[in-house]
């Protein structure tokens with residue numbers, strides 16, 4: 001029951017957002033997402049977006065991997 | 073897209089394994105525990121266990137909310153489902169958990185004509201209540217902090233629409249009190265924790281700093297891809313090698329130090345902390361959520377004056393040891409012969425996220 005998946009917001013209509021991932025489109029509740037915008041990525045769990053994903057931080061994750069790799 | 077390109081295969085990041093092996097030579101044998109059903113599944117699927125050095129053992133703790141729901145609660149729900157006017161809704165894997173009688177579960181009751189529906193989201197349960205005004209719809213709200221704000225939002229929506237035939241049976245649980253109880257138990261033998269990323273997205277990474285703060289145990293808030301897990305294991309191994317326990321957040325692309333304030337305030341509005349019983353861990357103060365009195369009309373416990381019957385453990389099942397990380401699934405005498413996903417004896421085999429089901433499927 002705990003599976004969560006990142007989805008992209010396409011359209012917003014009140015507490016609902018039309019989201020997509022891997023060709024799949026779904027209506028998701030965004031009640032507790034601050035300032036959601038089309039184009040944002042959110043992590044979706046049991047029909048609710050739980051948090052926005054940050055592209056900047058994701059890039060930092062990848063940079064960190066590169067650093068570890070280069071330090072060897 | 074970035075998030076989909078994230079390294080999914082542990083084979084793509086051999087340099088992480090090399091580092092882990094280096095540090096593990098300094099630590100000697102260590103036992104790292106995850107406490108999240110999704111971690112259990114990602115670890116099993118990615119095959120990480122088979123590539124880690126021998127010194128590093130991964131264990132599953134009480135991370136599957138279905139597996140920690142006690143049998144007497146299921147018994148209570150099974151007898152509620154016998155009422156003609158009741159419609160029970162919940163997540164699919166909860167419907168498959170047996171009560172104290174083996175093989176008896178909500179799905180079986182449905183096959184026998186009982187009103188039971190499986191839903192993906194609490195909002196689907198609300199819709200079913202609207203579609204069936206002649207029934208009392210009871211949503212079984214299980215889960216950890218990740219599921220709590222959505223359950224709260226759903227209950228508030230029912231209250232604002234004055235949907236009187238809908239109620240929530242609150243089975244939600246909190247992670248921190250369970251971890252503390254586990255750590256303080258006499259047979260505790262874990263060197264560090266992979267902290268649940270999606271729980272932390274709600275409550276904040278900082279909430280896990282009690283691990284180094286109170287117990288000198290390292291913790292890493294971890295994401296769910298193979299590279300996330302290996303990075304997190306690497307951090308734990310490094311902290312153990314250097315004997316400098318701290319709390320780190322590896323999952324910064326989703327998890328903020330203070331979590332999601334809007335979600336937390338929804339939870340605060342609807343729930344208050346309450347004692348709760350866990351399979352394998354017993355009663356733990358403040359480890360559950362109860363629905364606040366203002367919303368009593370949507371609280372199934374109060375609405376139907378429910379009382380769980382006395383607790384009985386399933387004979388032979390070692391789930392309580394499995395959940396505490398002191399028994400490995402394969403060491404349970406029932407594992408694989410009497411107990412399998414097709415014919416589960418205990419809850420750890422029922423849910424795909426349970427330690428026994430993951431061990432059965434992926435070895």
Ligand code: SF4
Nearest residue numbers: 390391404411418428
């Ligand atoms: S193998 Fe089955 S009976 Fe044994 S601990 Fe796991 S779920 Fe319980």
